[in-house]
Amino acid sequence: MQMLRNYFKGFGDISSENMDFLLSHCTSLEVPKGTELIKPNQDVDAVYFLEEGFLHYYTYSDFGERVTLKVVEANYCWTMMDSFVNHVPSSDYCVALSSVRLCELKRENYQAIKSKNKELSNFIQSIVEQILSAKVIEANKKSRMTIEQRYLDLLENHTKMVQEVPVQILASLIGTSRETLHRIRRKLAAA
Amino acid sequence: MQMLRNYFKGFGDISSENMDFLLSHCTSLEVPKGTELIKPNQDVDAVYFLEEGFLHYYTYSDFGERVTLKVVEANYCWTMMDSFVNHVPSSDYCVALSSVRLCELKRENYQAIKSKNKELSNFIQSIVEQILSAKVIEANKKSRMTIEQRYLDLLENHTKMVQEVPVQILASLIGTSRETLHRIRRKLAAA
DNA sequence: AAAAAGCTGTGTCATTTGACACACTAACAA
DNA sequence: TTGTTAGTGTGTCAAATGACACAGCTTTTT
Numbered sequence: 001m002q003m004l005r006n007y008f009k010g011f012g013d014i015s016s017e018n019m020d021f022l023l024s025h026c027t028s029l030e031v032p033k034g035t036e037l038i039k040p041n042q043d044v045d046a047v048y049f050l051e052e053g054f055l056h057y058y059t060y061s062d063f064g065e066r067v068t069l070k071v072v073e074a075n076y077c078w079t080m081m082d083s084f085v086n087h088v089p090s091s092d093y094c095v096a097l098s099s100v101r102l103c104e105l106k107r108e109n110y111q112a113i114k115s116k117n118k119e120l121s122n123f124i125q126s127i128v129e130q131i132l133s134a135k136v137i138e139a140n141k142k143s144r145m146t147i148e149q150r151y152l153d154l155l156e157n158h159t160k161m162v163q164e165v166p167v168q169i170l171a172s173l174i175g176t177s178r179e180t181l182h183r184i185r186r187k188l189a190a191a
Numbered sequence: 192m193q194m195l196r197n198y199f200k201g202f203g204d205i206s207s208e209n210m211d212f213l214l215s216h217c218t219s220l221e222v223p224k225g226t227e228l229i230k231p232n233q234d235v236d237a238v239y240f241l242e243e244g245f246l247h248y249y250t251y252s253d254f255g256e257r258v259t260l261k262v263v264e265a266n267y268c269w270t271m272m273d274s275f276v277n278h279v280p281s282s283d284y285c286v287a288l289s290s291v292r293l294c295e296l297k298r299e300n301y302q303a304i305k306s307k308n309k310e311l312s313n314f315i316q317s318i319v320e321q322i323l324s325a326k327v328i329e330a331n332k333k334s335r336m337t338i339e340q341r342y343l344d345l346l347e348n349h350t351k352m353v354q355e356v357p358v359q360i361l362a363s364l365i366g367t368s369r370e371t372l373h374r375i376r377r378k379l380a381a382a
Numbered sequence: 383a384a385a386a387a388g389c390t391g392t393g394t395c396a397t398t399t400g401a402c403a404c405a406c407t408a409a410c411a412a
Numbered sequence: 413t414t415g416t417t418a419g420t421g422t423g424t425c426a427a428a429t430g431a432c433a434c435a436g437c438t439t440t441t442t
Binding site for chain 2: 059060061062067081082084085086092114121124125132135136137139140144145146149175
Binding site: 176177179180183 | 398
């Protein structure tokens with residue numbers, strides 16, 4: 001839970017009572033590799049914070065091809081946004097790529113935190129705003145970069161992910177085929 | 192301002208006093224085609240709601256190529272998220288593609304609304320959550336679709352945009368060159 | 383009105399990509 | 413232990429794409 005505490009701290013100051021209140025509404029859990037955290041038609045009623053391991057968030061295109069939407073890594077907060085916010089069933093998948101340790105914040109606890117007091121509701125508001133900002137930055141960055149640049153970015157900023165996540169999944173994440181990613185790796189190795 | 196009122200209504204119920212308070216903190220403005228709303232190094236301290244026309248939000252890649260990040264259309268709320276949330280100067284551009292009518296909500300007014308009362312702060316929180324959800328859905332949708340599907344999506348759901356925005360900009364928006372988009376259009380016309 | 387700038391349509395051609403195929407290795411389950 | 417499944421490296425080839433080039437058209441500027 002220490003990791004989650006530090007994650008929260010990064011969003012601003014908060015009294016220690018409120019921090020404890022926050023953390024007391026989160027529960028730790030561990031799941032083995034291969035666990036299907038989320039399947040289509042499921043109602044996602046929690047937000048997850050990853051402490052260790054990798055999650056594979058993916059869906060299928062109209063052509064039946066599996067498309068990676070996100071590889072969730074440690075120290076990252078994630079949920080099926082649409083399902084969580086709008087109470088609709090998810091249409092995508094989320095599977096543990098490794099043994100995973102995570103914290104769960106249930107929707108009812110999320111609501112309880114928001115209505116506890118002003119500091120907490122402002123704190124949560126600030127977190128959501130910052131996550132929104134980060135999402136936009138991430139999407140814009142992706143738009144500007146070529147496939148090769150995206151791979152170099154992974155290498156630089158998500159080294160462990162590159163080492164531990166299957167190449168096919170990385171390829172799909174950056175928007176190409178595993179063969180093309182392989183060509184990029186070969187080229188980089190030669191240089 | 193009526194359009195903005197309806198936009199807000201779409202996010203949930205709110206007392207008419209609060210709605211009026213909200214709207215009284217927004218100001219209407221009109222800018223002619225070609226206006227540079229935002230230039231690099233500028234500090235963006237407002238959120239904009241478009242009532243009419245189109246905005247071109249773009250940046251440049253490492254290769255000096257102009258990349259369209261978003262074409263903002265009527266009934267859409269937009270800002271340079273990073274700059275607005277984190278008080279950092281923007282590095283991108285936003286230019287009016289046509290004569291544009293918009294509403295502006297300054298950061299200080301945004302704060303004033305959030306702290307006015309509980310209903311308003313919850314209302315704003317709910318809007319931010321829903322916008323975040325929509326952003327994620329949009330990004331995921333884009334990941335799943337081919338260039339052609341993205342164009343068909345524009346045709347179907349943003350007909351006016353396809354008619355009024357230069358093809359080069361649309362091509363960049365969906366992630367391809369104007370030549371390739373042209374090939375797609377030719378193919379669709381033949382069918 | 384003339385000139386300039388921006389946008390569009392289109393052809394050619396070299397390059398990049400994806401699809402397929404196959405061998406090899408690692409991980410896992412019976 | 414053995415069979416099975418998942419993942420990787422690599423080659424070939426057809427198809428898709430981007431870069432370039434140029435002509436015609438529209439809009440804006442002088």
